[in-house]
Amino acid sequence: MDLVTVAEELYALTPEAFTKARNERAKQAKPEDSSMAVAIGKLPKPSTAAWAVNMLTRHRAEELTQVLDLGLALRKAQDSLDGAELRELTKQRRQLTLAVTSQARSMAGELGVRVSDSVATQVEETLRAAMTDELAARAVRTGQLVGALTSTGLGDVDVSTAVAVPEALGMSARPVAKRMPQLSVVPDARDRVEALEATAEAAEKKLVKARKRVAKLEARNLQVQGELEEVRRRASELEHALENVDDELTTAERKQERAERRYAAAHSDLESTREQLGDR
DSSP, X not given: OOHHHHHHHHTTSOHXXXXXXXXXXXXXXXXXXXXXXXXXXXXXXXOHHHHHHHHHHHHSHHHHXXXXXXXXXXXXXXXXXXXXXXXXXXXXXXXXXXXXXXXXXXXXXHTTOOOOHHHHHHHHHHHHHHHHOHHHHHHHHHTOBSSOOOOOSSSOOOOTTTBSOGGGTTOOOOOOOOOOOOOOOOGGGHHHHHHHHHHHHHHHHHHHHHHHHHHHHHHHHHHHHHHHHHHHHHHXXXXXXXXHHHHHHHHHHHHHHHHHHHHHHHHHHHHHHHHHHHHO
16 A cells, blocks of 8 residues: 555545545544554645545546646747747647536536636646746646646646645546447357457447547537636626726716706806896
8 A cells, every 4th residue: 555546536526525535444444554554644624626626637638638638738828939929729628628617617516516717717727827838737637636736827836735646646546438348258159259249349339539629629619618607707807897987877867967057057048148138
């Protein structure tokens, strides 16, 4: 038993199951290695935001890889001072982090954990930090985050206390994979097995083609989701601006009415004065 392996198991669990499982693993280790038992017992329960990102590494590995790959491309563009590419990648980053954060919330709900708006913001900040900083990206890949990450864009992100077991840096969490059924060979049914193998091979080819199609559509889906979030955000800003303009228009109209009344009164006084002077 080693601490990294135990942490890999524990941080794949839901927050509700974490503490009980951690204490049980520490209890199992105590008879053989008391120091290991103590180390396991000190493993911190992840925050909800950290847990959600950890789940992305296991349940949405492809989407998370897109985020981290785009972050690497951004850092290269910054190093090469490619302004046009940098602007385009920055736009994609904003769209992708919004879309993947939305997926993290949906996935958490499927696993029975509610992600609030504030927690979703922390998830988005963590993804942004992983795109900005290589060390933060390595921390996210471990699937053993205990707290959210933030980046100011100035200097390295501090991950010293953000990963449960620092020795895990450089490792990648094992994604949750779908298990394929196994065929058992029966000596007296060889022909049947060969027929099934041929069918399985044909099905596998179709599966590979379908997966490529799904991956392409998922990428497009993420992009469209990001664009939609951007449009919604812009619409919200415009609605707020419209409310302000409406208030200003109402105030301006009232001032105009008062000015028109003053003008009418002044014009009436002027005409009366002219008539009085004319009579003289």
